[in-house]
Amino acid sequence: MLMNIAASIIAPALPAEAGMTEEKLAGMLEVPPQKEMGDISLPCFVFSKLLRQSPQKLADQFAAAINEGAGQDGEVRASALGGYLNLTFDGARWKSVIVGAALAYGYGHSQAGQGKRVVIDMSSPNIAKPLGIGHLRSTMIGNALANLYAVTGHEVIKVNHLGDWGTQFGKLIVAYRRWGDTAALQNEPIAESLRLYVRFHEESEREPILEDEAREAFALLERGDEETHKLWRFFVDESMKEFHRVYDRLGVTFDHYTGESFYNDRIDGVVRELENSGLLEDSDGAKVVRLEELNLPPCLILKKDGSTIYPVRDIATAIYRKNELKADEILYVVGAEQSLHFQQVFAVLNKLGHTWANTCRHIPFGLMTVGGKKMSTRRGKVVFLEDVLNEATERALAIIEEKSPSLPDKSRIAEAVGVGAVIFGDLKHHRQLSVDFNIEEAVSFDGETGPYLQYTHARICSLLRKGNYEDLRGQGHLVDGAVLASNEAWECIKTLSRFEAVLKEAVSDNEPFVLAKYLLAVAKAFNRFYNSGKIVYEGAEPAEVASKLALAAATRNVLKQGLNLLGIAAPQEM
Template sequence: MIMETIGEWIAPYVQLTKEETARRLETPPDPALGDAALPCFELARALRESPQSIAAKLAEAILHPMLECRAVGAYLNVALRRERIAMQWLEAVEAPAFRAPSSPRGQRVVIDMSSPNIAKPFGIGHLRSTVIGNALRHILTADGYDVVRVNHLGDWGTQFGKMIAAYRAWGDTEALRRRPLEASLELYVRFHEEAERDPRLEDEARAWFAKLERGDEEAAALWRFFVEASRKEFRRIYDRLGVAFEYELGESFYNDKMEAVVERLQAANILEESDGARVVRLDDASLPPCLIVKSDGSSIYATRDLATAFYRRETLGGDRLLYVVGAEQAVHFRQVFEVLKRLGCEWADACEHVPFGLMRVEGKKMSTRRGRVVKLEDVLGEAVERANAVIAEKNPNLPDRERTAEAVGVGAVVFGDLKHDREGAVDFRLEEAVRFDGETGPYVQYTHARIRTLLAKSEAVSAGSAAAKPSALATDEAWALLKLLTGYPAAVREAAARLAPSVVARYALDVAKAFNRFYHAERVLADDPAEAAAKLRLARAAADTLRDALALLGVQAPERM
């Protein structure tokens, strides 16, 4: 908004379009230099004149009531006349439409996210897909998309053959009834331990999965038990995270849709026999072959992902299909999308893997097989407990402490994940996840709550009703905050374009920092009613922005804390 405005005003002098001018403008390294800077090197080349003298001439030539220009070396620095424009911007930022979703695009996005495995605890590893997917749903909605979240539950596959085989060998019915997921995990871990000594167990597991796929009643009954127990536990966690899904369609849902996939591949004549299995060769795309049917005739995840893609495209009507899945599956998705392309699906290009870095715990890759998992619920519990302790210490009279502690604890964990670029690998450290100061979710929440109490107080002393005084917004701190607030729509657009929730998280941190600086430098509830009015309106706009940005990330913004 700022660069666009300044670009438009100075474009006539630099003889470029206003878009081109705005594009070349940059933010000066030191705010004291101004609000925008135009490097004159490129102009110098075109005009065959030194950049310094061009900058100097422009500074001389530009006469605009809102601008003050100065040449510094090869740069033309432009400062806005703060008092003259502040009210206009404040009003812009206050308008409800400013932070409202942009107009509908008439495009539907289907997001594949979360996708925990049945019969295993919801580990910290699934946090990323869940919160990134959820944030993307809010951000893309704000960017005008119609978004559908699908929880692609891992409720099918050879792993269930393993569970069934393990249950039949060592299952303790009573333990399973009491603590289904812990007991399941123990069975799963034991299976892999025993299978190292006795490889025949693997064959047995595959046989059980084949039976399950063919509808064997004993296998199906066990499968239903595991699915029900898991869903119940998952729901509890999703409630805490504030995550919901438009669809919960696990892999099993596609069980009866696999044959159709194989038929399509056959019809396209791209299925080949290889070592008893059936594959699609992708050599000319420099990809390994995509395995479609295993040598025992059962399906594999690529087959399921193809069926899933068809369903999301043809039945759910997705214009874009997003897969928020770990980066380690990059090759798999490239294979699947390439196969779609070879089937003549022109929409294959609208499929996109949104990878995120692997989460390790204390430097080690998590492994369900070895029982090396950190349960998300334990982490949330620890975070909430600490939040509770902090509130007890800092604000003992806070009503509704439990609910606030929940919002802060969970907010710390969620925000802590989202503020990082999603592609980087994460080494999970509890101490990091439950931190409350510095660049954290609670810092943003705290800033928001602080403003809300300030606003409440202003009503009590009936401040802020006077006409606002523009000069109150012209101080360095107020001005920096106001400028930042104008950047909200741009931040959301960038986050949507890059599918990067971290952009919103960083933006929220910047706003919080700018507000706190402002708050410390100046008294908001000033004696002069006109000054107080302007500052209060700025503060309210900041709080609203923080609340909305946090909402995009799926983090709550308590009124008090």
């Protein structure tokens, strides 16, 4: 918000030939590296060539114009240093304006993406396999992005593109027919399916013919064999029950569950389109689209036995999302190891004349390990996501029992803290970095953790109750910026003012980390303000208390919104 205010002050001081709107100008503004330089900076280098003057001279001119105009009221000062125009806000009015705005519902929201429909492909687990800790990344990065796109004006459609087709099912079917236990499968479908899948890979190393049997079993499934399809349907239905239970705990919902099998009746059309376009070529009996001109390996469309492979299904999927879901943008929140695959898929779409493929974007993320070890379903090395959530919740409950034994509804709060700790433990990292998950560190109430943010929010709620903030508001006490005179209060207010810009940046970069990092800055700024002087104390003037509590309430609003956007609950008590 302060950026917008600064832009409105700077814009009249710029010559018309600079061609600057307030919106464009706001996007160029920066926070100076040192507080002594001011509150907001404009680098003038960009204007130097256009206006044929040095950046320093332009900064001097702009500062003089502002000080002669808006600066005359003494509430804003302009200065020039090193080619930068710096603004310092001195008046109480700006504090009142920003805090008042930050108290409102929907503060920070914008309509930057109005009129755009975004389809987000996220989570996408494989049927008959457990949701492991590695699935956390696609699920929660995707969920946070969906929330961020929504509050910046986009229409969002969340799609769970289930891995419910492919040779893996041939392997599972062969394993079940050879070593399966029907009672065990019905009792624990996911655990038993994983056991069978692991055994298949162990046995196939000694008996390679199993791989041929698996390919034949999948070919039977593709041809519609009734018995094979019935078994496949059982695996799908039981898996969905397991997935829903974990998604409910994470607070994640989807608009569509459309697995790879959903697009089966569209694949033949894609293959014909490729053939008619002269793009499909033979390669040792398989069918490929060559992409040498893009320095990419050929994109495999059909295997030697004529069965499909996932690139052609993803091509059919993209076309469906564009034509049927009317997507303006399609985001694929999928691990970085699939980068080449998406390059190939988008390239084939472009060669088919679907230029909208340029609006398809792969949103890659790094690997999640536990104790430095990579997960592998083939080897049975899987850390179940539900087990991690359970352990985090148990640890959170133990901390609550120790620190707040009389807290009501402890189990519910422990669930919110434990699950929130796991989510924030992921999202606080740049998505493209690999993450080695440490549950003890994630559940800590100290440091850069989810529980730290939740505790700060709960602490503010307690402060507002103690100070009877709602009663003071009801008595007509407004925010008086003059009361918020400390440096700590102003730094907290400036941090709150950045909320809208942070949300836009997180969407622009497709990076929830931007918001996670910002929320830590908000919490730290508030805690410095909280510790800098008394807020509620005996003998204090109601107007003073009301203004300080208003800043606390504004901080609570931003923390709650931000946590919710990341998919994390914000308890009022802890």
